[in-house]
Each structure stands twice: as structure tokens, then as C-alpha cells.
Amino acid sequence: MAGIILRVTELLEFFNPSERKVAAYILDQQQKVVGMTVGELAEQSQTNKATIIRFCKKVGCSGYRDFSIQLAAELAVTQNHSQEEEYTDVRVGDDIGSIMKNVCANNVRAIEDSLLLLDSAVVQQAVDMLIAAHRVNVYGIGASGVAAQDMQQKFVRINKNCAAYEDSHMQLTSAANLNPGEVAVILSWSGETKEMIEVAKMAKKNQAGIITITRYGQNPLCEYADVKLFLSSPETSIRCGAMSSRIVQMTMIDILFSCLVSQDYHNVRRYLERTRQEVHKNWADKEKNK
Structure with missing residues (x-):
């Protein structure tokens, strides 16, 4: 199964507004979330426990404990993609070298994430x-x-x-x-x-x-x-x-x-x-x- 961070990222547009708050906080504070209780995450993301549980199930976890374990394991094994590895749009006025690099990097990243x-x-x-x-x-x-x-x-x-x-x-x-x-x-x-x-x-x-x-x-x-x-x-x-x-x-x-x-x-x-x-x-x- 895909890493928990990738699943959260891919599902962003499918979350309701409350779930999107949870996702945004998790993506921004990944290391902090690992040590949080469900109540603490609800408080920090300005949602509630029911939203957290619903969110966890939507990303393929059985509950918050399962989510925490998967997140901790993922962060222990690998670091998140660096800024250089993020998808980069082609911008008006970019030089040919930058466009070549960005298009190739985007395609490689898409294949790796799909795997x-x-x-x-x-x-x-x-x-x-x-x-x-x-x-x-x-x-x-x-x-x-x-x-x-x-x-x-x-x-x-x-x-x-x-x-x-x-x-x-x-x-x-x-x-x-x-x-x-x-x-x-x-x-x-x-x-x-x-x-x-x-x-x-x-x-x-x-x-x-x-x-x-x-x-x-x-x-x-x-x-x-x-x-x-x-x-x-x-x-x-x-x-x-x-x-x-x-x-x-x-x-x-x-x-x-x-x-x-x-x-x-x-x-x-x-x-x-x-x-x-x-x-x-x-x-x-x-x-x-x-």
C-alpha cells in the first residue's frame, strides 16, 4: 500500500472542509503528529475526534492508532520529498534547460508515486x-x-x-x-x-x-x-x-x-x-x- 503521506496528498480534493483541515495540519506538522493523541490532533487542527476517525478511515486506516503507526513507520524509514523533488509547473518565460529538467522530473516523480x-x-x-x-x-x-x-x-x-x-x-x-x-x-x-x-x-x-x-x-x-x-x-x-x-x-x-x-x-x-x-x-x- 502507498505511504500514508502520499495517500493524504492524493485525496486532498476529496475531503470535506473539516477533513481538509486535518490533512493540512498533518502535511505541515508530520513529526509533531506522530506523538499526538487523537484529542490533541483534533484540538490542533481545530476539528473534533469524530472528524479525525473519519479522516483516518478515508485514507485506508482502521483508526487513529493504525494511522499513527503507519505515519511513524514512514517517517522513520524515509524523509519526505525535498522541495527539488516536488512537482514543478512550467512557467511562462522559463528557459529551455529549466523546462527540460522540470518536465522530466515531473514524469519521474509521477511514475514513482504511482508505484x-x-x-x-x-x-x-x-x-x-x-x-x-x-x-x-x-x-x-x-x-x-x-x-x-x-x-x-x-x-x-x-x-x-x-x-x-x-x-x-x-x-x-x-x-x-x-x-x-x-x-x-x-x-x-x-x-x-x-x-x-x-x-x-x-x-x-x-x-x-x-x-x-x-x-x-x-x-x-x-x-x-x-x-x-x-x-x-x-x-x-x-x-x-x-x-x-x-x-x-x-x-x-x-x-x-x-x-x-x-x-x-x-x-x-x-x-x-x-x-x-x-x-x-x-x-x-x-x-x-x-
Whole structure:
């Protein structure tokens, strides 16, 4: 499970105002909070004990004691990200060197934070569904559509019946024809994209398996999922969030594909070798004809 600080940070916008007060105090005074009782934290954050308990459960802890133990363990093992490691927005007037550094740092940080959020047991559930699936339909719009196309390209290479859909009409049409034993992989960073929710409803109605890939936190889309894969990315003003979200979505696709190949290698090996040979042959023929 992800570190407690990362979970608190990722859930900030999902907290109610009182819970947000608790989160703000914890993020600002992490070392102090470790030694506090629930009453002391309630007093310092200007909330109450009930809010503290509700907050702890919302971030995946059984109660305040569990929260305190996890926080203390995390602080004992590692220090928080330094300021240099924080997500940095691209600012108007930045020089090229700064932009290069910030974009790369944001992408690396998003991948590292996503790794903390991912549960290997949940990833295994997704891999099992994909291996067993007779057909895999992948859905996404915009930047998520790019990741969907990438998944199609990878899965077709190992002869998996896989198609990616970006057009909203084709998305609904294909989802309407899903059957039990088939899987819909739905990508939506917010988890609130109307078209993706409609696809999920249709897939659920047809008893197809559903894997959702979204940012961390409860959202309307993941309510329909059999397997929920949560990722992390910054929220910044000049589309850095969109860039990093695309990177972590494609990294998630790489993880699923690599796990599938590793666990089903005896079945997919010949397809990997065949496609590699054909692509290389095609490239060699083109070079020869230049």
C-alpha cells in the first residue's frame, strides 16, 4: 500500500472542509503528529475526534492508532520529498534547460508515486482477467486515448484480440457487443468522463469484466470496475498534469503487458518472435530499396 503521506496528498480534493483541515495540519506538522493523541490532533487542527476517525478511515486506516503507526513507520524509514523533488509547473518565460529538467522530473516523480499506490495483488487480478479474456476492448478519450492505442498495439503483437476505441459512437457500439468472458479496459484520468461512464455501464450490463485506470481516489467510473488501478500525477496549470498522466497511464499499460508476457510466455513467445522478424524484415527491405 502507498505511504500514508502520499495517500493524504492524493485525496486532498476529496475531503470535506473539516477533513481538509486535518490533512493540512498533518502535511505541515508530520513529526509533531506522530506523538499526538487523537484529542490533541483534533484540538490542533481545530476539528473534533469524530472528524479525525473519519479522516483516518478515508485514507485506508482502521483508526487513529493504525494511522499513527503507519505515519511513524514512514517517517522513520524515509524523509519526505525535498522541495527539488516536488512537482514543478512550467512557467511562462522559463528557459529551455529549466523546462527540460522540470518536465522530466515531473514524469519521474509521477511514475514513482504511482508505484507506491499500486498493489501487486490488484495488478495480478487485472493480469489474470486479461490472460483469460476472449476479447479485450480498450477505451479512452484525449490523452487517455493515446494510452488506449498503445495497449492495442502491444496486445495485437502477441495475437491478443484487442481493439482500442476513441470515437464515442464506436465506444458504445463495441461495449454493447461485449459478452461474459470479455474485458473492457477503461482509461479516464478524472474517472468522471461521461462517455467512459456510459461505456462502463454498458459493459457491466453485459457482464463483461471491467478494469479501470484512473487517478487515486473514489470516482464515478471505478464504481463499475471489477479491478481498479489507481495512479498518481501532479495537478498543474499548464497541462503538466495531462503530460504526466499520459506517461503514467502508458507505464501502467507497459506493466500489464510485461506481466502478461512473463506469465503466459509459452503461449505468446512465437507471436513476439514472428512480429519482431516481420517488422525487421520490412525495415530491411525498405533500406535495401532506398
